[in-house]
Amino acid sequence: MTTTIPKDDVAVAPAVPAERAVRVRLGPRHLIIAGFVVAAFVVPLLSSSFVTFQLTEVLIYGLAILGLNLLTGFNGQFSLGHSAFYGIGAYTAAILIHNYEVSYLWTLPAAGALCFVIGFLFGLPALRLQNLYLALATFALATAMPQILKFHALEGWTGGVQGLVVDQPEAPGFVPISDDQWLYYFTLIVMLVMFLCAEFLIHSRTGRAIMAIRDNPIAAAAMGINNSLYKTLTFGVSALYTGVAGALGALAIGFVAPDSFTIFLSISLLVGLVIGGVGSIPGCLFGGLFVLYVPNIANALSTGLAGAIYGVILLLVIFVMPAGAAGFVRIVVARISRWRQTSPEES
Amino acid sequence: MAAATDPLLDVRDIALRFGGIVALDGVSFTIDEGQILGLIGPNGAGKTTLFNCVSRLYTPNRGDILFEGRSTLRRPAHRIAEIGIARTFQNLALFGPQSVLDNVRIGAHAKSRSDFISDGLRLPWVLRQEARTNEITWSLLKLLDLESVAHRSADGLPLGTRKRVELARALAAQPKLLLLDEPAGGLNHGDVGELGTLIRRIRDERHVTVLLVEHHMNLVMSVADKVVVLDFGRKIAEGTPAEVQRNEDVIRAYLGTTREHAA
Ligand SMILES: Nc1ncnc2c1ncn2[C@@H]1O[C@H](COP(=O)(O)OP(=O)(O)OP(=O)(O)O)[C@@H](O)[C@H]1O
Ligand SMILES: [Mg+2]
Numbered sequence: 350m351t352t353t354i355p356k357d358d359v360a361v362a363p364a365v366p367a368e369r370a371v372r373v374r375l376g377p378r379h380l381i382i383a384g385f386v387v388a389a390f391v392v393p394l395l396s397s398s399f400v401t402f403q404l405t406e407v408l409i410y411g412l413a414i415l416g417l418n419l420l421t422g423f424n425g426q427f428s429l430g431h432s433a434f435y436g437i438g439a440y441t442a443a444i445l446i447h448n449y450e451v452s453y454l455w456t457l458p459a460a461g462a463l464c465f466v467i468g469f470l471f472g473l474p475a476l477r478l479q480n481l482y483l484a485l486a487t488f489a490l491a492t493a494m495p496q497i498l499k500f501h502a503l504e505g506w507t508g509g510v511q512g513l514v515v516d517q518p519e520a521p522g523f524v525p526i527s528d529d530q531w532l533y534y535f536t537l538i539v540m541l542v543m544f545l546c547a548e549f550l551i552h553s554r555t556g557r558a559i560m561a562i563r564d565n566p567i568a569a570a571a572m573g574i575n576n577s578l579y580k581t582l583t584f585g586v587s588a589l590y591t592g593v594a595g596a597l598g599a600l601a602i603g604f605v606a607p608d609s610f611t612i613f614l615s616i617s618l619l620v621g622l623v624i625g626g627v628g629s630i631p632g633c634l635f636g637g638l639f640v641l642y643v644p645n646i647a648n649a650l651s652t653g654l655a656g657a658i659y660g661v662i663l664l665l666v667i668f669v670m671p672a673g674a675a676g677f678v679r680i681v682v683a684r685i686s687r688w689r690q691t692s693p694e695e696s
Numbered sequence: 697m698a699a700a701t702d703p704l705l706d707v708r709d710i711a712l713r714f715g716g717i718v719a720l721d722g723v724s725f726t727i728d729e730g731q732i733l734g735l736i737g738p739n740g741a742g743k744t745t746l747f748n749c750v751s752r753l754y755t756p757n758r759g760d761i762l763f764e765g766r767s768t769l770r771r772p773a774h775r776i777a778e779i780g781i782a783r784t785f786q787n788l789a790l791f792g793p794q795s796v797l798d799n800v801r802i803g804a805h806a807k808s809r810s811d812f813i814s815d816g817l818r819l820p821w822v823l824r825q826e827a828r829t830n831e832i833t834w835s836l837l838k839l840l841d842l843e844s845v846a847h848r849s850a851d852g853l854p855l856g857t858r859k860r861v862e863l864a865r866a867l868a869a870q871p872k873l874l875l876l877d878e879p880a881g882g883l884n885h886g887d888v889g890e891l892g893t894l895i896r897r898i899r900d901e902r903h904v905t906v907l908l909v910e911h912h913m914n915l916v917m918s919v920a921d922k923v924v925v926l927d928f929g930r931k932i933a934e935g936t937p938a939e940v941q942r943n944e945d946v947i948r949a950y951l952g953t954t955r956e957h958a959a
Contacts, residue, residue, distance in 0.1 A: 546816040553815035553822065554801075554808055554829070561791050561802045568789035571751055572869065573777030573806025582812055628793075 377682045382631055389537055398529040402601070403641060405533045408540045409597045411637030414621040415547055415630065416590030421619075422628035423551060424583045425563030427480060429615045430471070430487030433494040434464050434588040436610030438595025440498065443513040443605040444506055453518045453600055457539065460596035461589045468588025472581035491612040498607035512606030515599050536597050543590060548630055550586075559583055560628075591618075624666055626675025635674035639666070702765050704729045704905050705873055710749055710759035711929075712742075719745040720756065721929035727873070727922075732899055732906040734920030734937070736913070738949055741926040743909045744786055747875050750907075751783050752776050763873070777806035780872035784862040784879060786909075792851040796842055796861050799850050800833045803868030836864040840894075855882045867898065873905045874898070880912040888912055892919045917941065925949070 389408075393401040417431045441463050442456035451459075471490065478486055498507050507513065520531035550556050558579050561569040566576050599605050621636025647658040670677040703726035712720040720742045727733045735743050748754040750761055752773040761768050763779060771779070782803070791799050808829055814822045837843045840860040845853060850861055859879055866874055876895070880888045892915050898904050910916045916923060917937040925933040925940060927949040933940050940946055 549818040550812065550816040553818070553826070554805065554810040555812055555815040557794075557798055557802045558805060560794060560798075561805075564791035564793060565789050567753065568785065568791065569802075570773040571753070571777065571783055571785075571789075572802050572865070573774055574802075575772075575774045586812060 377686070381678065381682075385631070385634075386541070390534075393530050393533045398527060401527075401529045401533050405529075405536050405601050406598075407634070407637040407641050408533075408536045409594050409601060409637070410618070410621060410640045411625075411634035412540050412543060412597070413591045413594035414618050414625060414636040414640070415544065415633040416587045416592075416594065417618050417622050418625075418628065418630070418633055419547065419550075419559075419590060420583055420587035421622060422626075423556070423563065424559045424580060424587075426472075426475065426580060426584065427484045428487040428587075429484055429612065429619070430490035431587075431591045431618050432610045432612060432614035433490045434468060434591040435595035435598065435614060435618075436494050436498065436605075436607075437467060438464050438592030439599040439605045439610065440507060440513075440595075441592070442596035442599040443515045446515050446599075447508075447513045448506065453516075456596050456600070457593050461593045464592025464595075465585040465589040468592075469581050469585030471588070472584025475584060476577050476580060487615075488612065491615045495607040495611055498610070507607075510607065512604060515603050515605065517603045518600055532601055536601065539593070539597065543593065544630060544633075547590070551630065555579075620663065624663075624670075624673055626673030629673065629675030632673050632675030703727055704731075704764060705750070705907070706762040706765075707746070707750070708760045708762065710746065710756045710761065712745060712749060712754060712756045718929050720749070722759070723926065723929070723931050724759075725924045725931065725934060727905055727907060729872075729905055730899065730903065731921045732895065732908060732919050734916035734923040735907060735909045735926065736911070736916055736923060736940075737926035737932075740928075742929040743926055744877055745929075746926070747783060747877055747907075747909065750776075750875060751781060777869050777871075780870075781875065782866035782869040782871035782873070783875035784859070784866050784877055786877040786881065788855075788858055788862060790850040790858055790861060790865075793849055795847050795849055796853070796864075797833060797837070797846045799861055800836055800842075800864045800868050801829055803865035804829045804832060804870075806869050832868060832870070833864075836867050839867075840864045856884075856887055859883070863894075867902070867904070871904060873907065875907045875909075877909045878911060879908070880910055880915050888915055891915065895919050 393404065396404075413431065413435055416434070417428060420426050420428055438460035441460040442453070445451040445456045445459060446453060471487075475483055475486060497503070499510050500507075501509060503509075517528065518532055518535060520526050520528050524531065526534070551559070558569065558574045561572065561574055562576050562579055570576055595610075617640045618636075621633070621640040623636075624639045625634070625636030626632030643662050644655070644659055647655040647662060650658050672679075705727045707726070708724050710720050710723045711718070723742070723746060725733075735746070737743055745754065749756050750768070752768060752771060755769065763781060768776065768779070768781075791802060794802075808825050810822055810825065834843070834846075837846055840863060842857070842860055842864060845857060850858060853861070859882070863876070863879065866876075879895075880891055883891065895906060895908065896919055899906055908916065908920065920937055923933075923935065923937050923940040924931060925943070925946050927945075932945045932949060933943040935943070
C-alpha cells in the first residue's frame with residue numbers, strides 16, 4: 350500500500366504575494382520610534398549638562414530594563430536578581446579601568462561577556478525553579494551581591510566598602526562637544542545598537558522560540574524547541590544586557606560602591622519593566638524615564654512624603670496605563686486609525 | 697533498517713500506569729505510510745495517553761515505539777518533531793498572545809536552524825531562511841483559510857479557527873506523521889464534513905500519514921483506512937471501519953459508556 354511518493358516540501362505550493370514575504374511594513378510604530386531617535390540626538394544640544402547627564406542615566410536604565418524584559422517579559426522567567434548583574438557589569442568596568450587602565454571601550458564587551466557567562470550558569474539551576482521559587486533564588490542573588498563586593502578578601506580588587514573611582518571618558522579632540530555630551534552620545538549609540546539587536550532577535554526564529562516557551566512550554570517542546578537550552582541562553586543574554594548597562598552606569602557616574610547595587614535596584618528595574626510594558630522593547634526606555642524622574646519629582650514635591658508621593662504616582666500610572674506605556678501607545682494608535690477610517694473626509 | 701514494507705509507526709506492547717490507574721495496558725498496532733488510522737474508544741480509554749507516548753511527553757513503563765524502524769524512546773520530547781512527527785492537542789495548546797502567523801511559524805522551528813547571534817544580527821542567511829519559512833506559513837494559512845486572521849492573536853479567535861491554527865502549526869513542521877487529537881471536538885456539523893475532506897487532502901496532496909483520535913464516528917468511518925479501538929487501556933478491536941462497526945466488543949464498549957458519541 351506504500352508507494353514511495355517523494356515527501357517533498359510544502360514550498361511547492363503556490364507562490365506567496367511578494368509584499369507578504371517582506372516583513373518590514375512601515376507603520377505608526379516606526380514613525381514614533383523615528384521621532385524619538387531624532388529627538389534623542391537633538392535634545393542634549395539644547396539642554397544643560399545636568400539634564401544631559403540625567404538623560405544618559407535614562408538610557409542606561411532603559412538598557413538594563415530591556416535585559417530584564419528579555420528574560421521576564423519575553424521568556425516568562427521572573428528575576429529579582431538583576432541588580433547583581435548590573436553590579437557585576439559596573440564593577441567589571443571599574444576594576445578594568447581603575448586597576449588595569451583598560452580603555453573604557455573595552456569594558457563593555459568584557460562586562461557583557463562576564464555577565465553572559467554568570468547569567469547562563471545561574472540559568473541552569475533556575476531551570477528547576479518555577480515562578481515564586483525562581484523569584485526567591487534571584488532575590489538571594491540580589492542580597493548576596495553587595496556583601497560579596499564588600500568582602501575583605503576581594504578588597505584589593507573591589508575597594509571594599511569604599512568602592513572605586515572610575516576615570517570617565519573624555520570627548521575626543523576632533524568633536525566639538527562637552528564630555529557630558531560625548532558620554533551621552535556614546536551611551537545612546539550603544540543603546541540603539543543593543544535595542545536593534547534585541548528587536549532583530551525577538552522577531553526571529555529564536556525570539557519566537559523564546560516566547561513560545563513563555564506561552565506554552567509543552568507545546569513548545571512538541572514543536573521541537575529545546576526549552577532548557579533557550580531558557581539558559583536567554584538568561585545569559587538578559588544578564589549581558591543588564592551587565593553592559595551596569596558598565597555604562599559606572600562610566601557615567603565615575604564611581605562604584607557596593608550599596609548602589611542592592612535589591613532596591615532590582616525592584617526599580619522591575620517597576621520600569623511594568624511601567625514601560627512587559628514584552629515591549631521601546632517601552633523599556635519609558636521605564637527608564639520613570640525610574641529616573643519620578644523619584645526626583647516626588648522628592649521635589651515634598652521631601653518628607655517622597656515615598657508616599659512616589660507610591661501614589663505609581664498607582665496612578667498603573668491605573669491609567671494597565672498594559673504599560675507600550676500598551677497605552679498601542680491603544681491610542683488603534684483609536685486614531687479607527688477614527689480616521691470612519692471620519693468622512695477620508696474616502 | 698527500514699525496508700520498503702516496514703510500517704511508518706510501530707507501537708509495540710505499550711503499557712503506562714499513573715499510580716493505580718492503568719492508562720495503557722499492552723497496546724500494539726502499526727500504521728503504514730500514507731494511511732489514515734482512526735483511533736477510537738470511550739472517554740478515558742487511553743487515546744491521549746498513547747499520543748503523549750508517541751510524542752514523548754510520557755515515557756511508557758513497557759514496550760517500544762518505532763518510527764521508520766527506529767525506537768523513539770531515547771529521544772527527548774523536543775527531538776521528535778525533527779524526525780517528522782507533529783501533533784495537535786485535544787485541549788488546544790496555542791501560543792495564545794502571539795499572532796496566528798507566528799504560531800504557525802513556530803511550527804516550522806524543527807525544520808529550520810538558527811542561533812542567538814545570527815538572529816540578533818539578522819545575518820543574510822537567516823533572512824533567506826525566514827523567507828522560506830514565510831512562504832510555507834502563508835501557503836498553510838491559505839490552505840486552512842486563515843489568511844484573514846493572520847495578524848490577530850490566537851487567544852481571541854473562535855474555537856473552530858483555533859483548531860485550524862493548531863493544524864496549520866503542526867503541518868508547518870512538514871511532518872511524515874500527523875497526530876490529530878479530536879480535531880472535530882466543538883465543531884458544528886458542516887465544519888466536520890469539511891474537516892474530513894481536509895484530512896484526506898492533507899494525506900493525498902502532502903503525503904502525510906495520519907493518526908486520528910476522534911469521538912465523531914461519522915468522521916472516523918468516512919476517512920479512516922483502518923480503525924483501532926481502545927477500551928480501558930487495551931486494544932479491543934482493529935480492522936476496516938466496516939469490520940469495527942460490526943464488532944461485538946466495540947458495540948458493547950460504546951453502549952456501556954458514551955452511547956451518544958456512537959450515533
Ligand atoms: N497525567 C496523568 N496523570 C494521572 N492520570 C492520567 C494522566 N493522564 C491520563 N490519565 C488517566 O489515564 C486514563 C486515560 O486517559 P486519556 O486522557 O488517555 O483518555 P482518552 O482516551 O484520551 O479520553 P478522552 O476521550 O476523554 O479524551 C484516564 O483514566 C485518565 O484519568
Ligand atoms: Mg483524550
